Amino acid sequence: MTLAGTLEAAEAAAPVESLDVVARMLKERLGAVSVSFLITDFTGSSVVRLGAAGSVNTDEPARRITLRGTLYDDVIRTQQPGVEDGGEGALVRIVAPVTNRGDAIGLLELFLPAAPDAEAMREISETAHALAYLVIANRSYTDVYQWGRRTSPLSLAAEIQHRLLPASLACEAAQFAVAGSLEPADHVGGDTFDYVIDRDTVQLSVTDAMGHDVEAALLATLAVGALRRARRAGGDLAEQARQ
16 A cells, blocks of 8 residues: 555544554555554653554553653654664664654654665655644544643643643744743643744734633633634734733
């Protein structure tokens, strides 16, 4: 199956099965022994192995893998695939970034019986990039990806705040790059940010609602909703602030 055919099959599959389709393709085309997807958690300092989507058990806590000093960390920072050869008789590990426009969603990891050639590496990189689009397309239909990002429980206020954030926390283009996150990720009150890209401008807002916990989160919800409403109605900055 070609990459295009794989993507078409993955898009046709149920949201939680699209990763299985990609894994099967890599096993058939490259002889991969195992394939898994690791998603970046809310803290940005660790990843969680989702494996094949159908095998994820969301009744169990997500198992956190700390990034510091690992091949995963190198790949996320450099945004270049990493290859680790264990020597004669050992499987070769390849880790590729799953990223879209600067938004580091996670990593694609696979083990091959032999070192990949340039063509195989190109296919792995293209598949990882395409996987980013599949995750973005499917994450609004399932909680699997949200579960994977929760290595520690979110407070109710933090849950509300994360839902206020842009769909992608980063966007990289030729003219600009914008990125943000909530810190700490698991317990925030009224802090949030938003951005939107128009034809000639990038609008960015940072909101700090007074108060703590749920009250601040609800106030931030009203503020961000008012900003977005005015912005989408064509209001300038002064009108957005007034609303």
